[in-house]
Each structure stands twice: as C-alpha cells, then as structure tokens.
Amino acid sequence: MTMRQIGLSIYPDHSNEKQDELYLLLGEKYGFTRIFMSMLEAKDVAATEKKFKRIIEFGNKHGFSTTLDISPHIFESLEISYNDLSFFKKLGAAAVRLDQGFNGITEADLSYNPEGLIIELNMSNDTGYLDNILSYQANKPFLYGCHNFYPQVGTGLEDGFFERCSKRFKTRNIHTAAFVSSQNGTQGPWNVNDGLPTRESDRYLPVEVQAKSMFMSGLIDDVIIGNAYASEEELKKLGELNRYKLSFSIDTVPVINEVERKILLNENHYRRGDSNALVARSTESRVKYREIPNTPHDNDCEFESGDILIGNDGFGVYKNELQVVLKPHKDSRKNKVGSIKEEELPLLKYLYPWTKFKFTN
Structure with a gap:
C-alpha cells in the first residue's frame, strides 16, 4: 500500500x-x-x-x-x-x-x-x-x-x-x-x-x-x-x-452526560453496512452500555444534518446507540449530544457503509 x-x-x-x-x-x-x-x-x-x-x-x-x-x-x-x-x-x-x-x-x-x-x-x-x-x-x-x-x-x-x-x-x-x-x-x-x-x-x-x-x-x-x-x-x-481514518471535529451540547461522552469520544465507531438515508448508525455502544441509564435531554428539537445523537432511556433496545444525522427529523427517543462543525459537513459524503470514523473536540 x-x-x-x-x-x-x-x-x-x-x-x-x-x-x-x-x-x-x-x-x-x-x-x-x-x-x-x-x-x-x-x-x-x-x-x-x-x-x-x-x-x-x-x-x-x-x-x-x-x-x-x-x-x-x-x-x-x-x-x-x-x-x-x-x-x-x-x-x-x-x-x-x-x-x-x-x-x-x-x-x-x-x-x-x-x-x-x-x-x-x-x-x-x-x-x-x-x-x-x-x-x-x-x-x-x-x-x-x-x-x-x-x-x-x-x-x-x-x-x-x-x-x-x-x-x-x-x-x-x-x-x-x-x-x-x-x-x-x-x-x-x-x-x-x-x-x-x-x-x-x-x-x-x-x-x-x-x-x-x-x-x-x-x-x-x-x-x-x-x-x-x-x-x-x-x-x-x-x-x-x-x-x-475519517474524523469529524465536533461541538458538544452543554449537558452531555458521562456515558454519552464515553460513547462519543472513547469508542471505535463504524457505520453499519446495512445503510439507510436517515442516519449513519454505530451500534456497538448499545451493547456495551445497555445497562447504563441515559436520561432524555436535548430531544425535543428537529435534528439537522451533522447532528450526533445517542438513544436515551425511551429507545428500548436502541438505548445508547450512536447515530449521525443525514436527513433532518424529530425523535424524542434520541438525545442530541453534539454537532459536526459546519465546515466539515461535506465530509459526510465519505461516511460509506462500514467506514470507520471518530470524533474530536
């Protein structure tokens, strides 16, 4: 190579x-x-x-x-x-x-x-x-x-x-x-x-x-x-x-909690291979942190492209799954934990199925 x-x-x-x-x-x-x-x-x-x-x-x-x-x-x-x-x-x-x-x-x-x-x-x-x-x-x-x-x-x-x-x-x-x-x-x-x-x-x-x-x-x-x-x-x-490795510079929300910060910054992320048009899903965290509570917050707004979401306690088996928004939508079962910086939004086109990625702030 x-x-x-x-x-x-x-x-x-x-x-x-x-x-x-x-x-x-x-x-x-x-x-x-x-x-x-x-x-x-x-x-x-x-x-x-x-x-x-x-x-x-x-x-x-x-x-x-x-x-x-x-x-x-x-x-x-x-x-x-x-x-x-x-x-x-x-x-x-x-x-x-x-x-x-x-x-x-x-x-x-x-x-x-x-x-x-x-x-x-x-x-x-x-x-x-x-x-x-x-x-x-x-x-x-x-x-x-x-x-x-x-x-x-x-x-x-x-x-x-x-x-x-x-x-x-x-x-x-x-x-x-x-x-x-x-x-x-x-x-x-x-x-x-x-x-x-x-x-x-x-x-x-x-x-x-x-x-x-x-x-x-x-x-x-x-x-x-x-x-x-x-x-x-x-x-x-x-x-x-x-x-x-694809990396995104991000801003986090003020009320991000400990488990969300760990998922966001400490875990190895990759986009699931069975991709969809709404969000890029990184799902290993929902298994690793399935027993950890995640109280709802920042969940009543419309999520925009480049927002980073983590499933809260209301999301059942998808609790603590990380998602990167590709298309705007609302879903109170997801907490907004951060956003990709505006100048890096064009990098989303490189987030292919199975792509490994990380966040820095």
Whole structure:
C-alpha cells in the first residue's frame, strides 16, 4: 500500500533562505516529508543551481524529498536536453514535475532516465494524456501524478472535475498528489496569490479540513500545502491528522452526560453496512452500555444534518446507540449530544457503509 505523505512548498526565487530552512525544520517536527519547488521562473543556470541546491540539500538532510516543477521552456532556457536529467539530480531532487506535457513518447522515455528521478505528470486534465504515455510502455513505477494549484480566486477545479481527473490516475495505480491552501501563506510562484489550492471549494477552509477531504476521497496519496509560509498551528494540525481514518471535529451540547461522552469520544465507531438515508448508525455502544441509564435531554428539537445523537432511556433496545444525522427529523427517543462543525459537513459524503470514523473536540 502507498503510504500517504504531507508536504510543503518552497519558492527560492521569492523567498529568504534562512526562513526556508526554519520552515522546513518546523515541517520536520510535524511529520512533513515532501517539498514542492517551482522552477518555472528560472532563467540563469549558475544562479539557479546555487540557490536551489542549498535548500534541496538542507531538506534532504531533514527527511524530505523534493519535486521540481518544470516545463518545456525550462529545458530551453537552462539549455538542458530531454535526454539528460543529470542537472536536476545534481541539485539533489527526487522528482521533476512536468507542468506542461509533451507528446507521450517523450514522457515515456523520461521515465527511464538513468538518474532514477520520478517523473510527475500534471493531473489536472480530464483527457487521455496518461493512457497515451502508458501506451508507449512507460516505466510505470517512476510515474507519479500531481495536480495543479490555482492562485486566482474562482479558477480552482470543480469538485466533480477534480474527481474525474484523479480517478484516471488512481484507477491505474499511479501515486497521486494535490494541493491545499494555507490561510496564512502569502507566497507563491506568481504575483497573484489568492491562496494556492487545487480545488476551488477548498480555498478558504481550514487547511486540515481540506486535507481530510483529500485523503478520505481515496484519490489522493500526498497532500501538499501550496503557499508559503503556513503557520505553525496549521502545520501542527495537519501533522496530527489521521490520514487513513475519517474524523469529524465536533461541538458538544452543554449537558452531555458521562456515558454519552464515553460513547462519543472513547469508542471505535463504524457505520453499519446495512445503510439507510436517515442516519449513519454505530451500534456497538448499545451493547456495551445497555445497562447504563441515559436520561432524555436535548430531544425535543428537529435534528439537522451533522447532528450526533445517542438513544436515551425511551429507545428500548436502541438505548445508547450512536447515530449521525443525514436527513433532518424529530425523535424524542434520541438525545442530541453534539454537532459536526459546519465546515466539515461535506465530509459526510465519505461516511460509506462500514467506514470507520471518530470524533474530536
């Protein structure tokens, strides 16, 4: 199984080297292992080599692998042959990302480069681009995919388009990556920076919520913060995120009792396989806590999507069963014990039958 990673972005043509180093040290502290670095602005070989090599080598010493974002004109401006990627290897890079494509056979040939560099392909196109490359017998283990990011507000990918593009790579077992946007970062490759997400719907969300959605979609292996510099709090939250298990940040009601708090926060939850449209049911707690009383409270309102309910003493054998509301309804036999935070409600679409999940507050 491909292990999921989190990454940072560095822009040596716009940044301060000391700040970059401090940023990478913070990233190392919180479990980041990838660096995305744009070379699209590079013009001078000597200056580029000196500047990029130092920060890449620093990253390598601290457990990072670096992907350099390049395009066909970079080969021309740096006078590099498509047949010789030794310049990028000399810099210490682990991969090069082709921001713009070639003709299929060129990408296939690049995947056999003797330097052993991974070739990352631009994923943000719903075309037969990948299949064309694979048809030329590309060296598949050395092909990765990575989406674009979009600095201009309103221009990020629509969710449905993002999913279609991603599935083209994921169904062919290609390692994938996409970008989320820091709400603190102001630095990117261009002089317009309204955030740097892949998906437009992510642009103004907390960075950990963006990442949860990416990982829980099952379509993205690596999540990279597109803009620099993310705050330490953002890095910490992303570092603490469970990349494999669905989790919801919640607010609890003031009168939640002891048994409800235990059920809510201490138990392992999964949605029953015989799913319905009204609620997602986690039923093991009703067995474990069947002898524990649960007095009715917060049970006379209409429950909304994202509310979390636990059966009270009036619910018979369903007492102490936990449910997540999917459709509004009323039922006085259930106590409202909390609600999923509004910005995380879109994550409910990943609560499939048998999905394991947890709550944090």
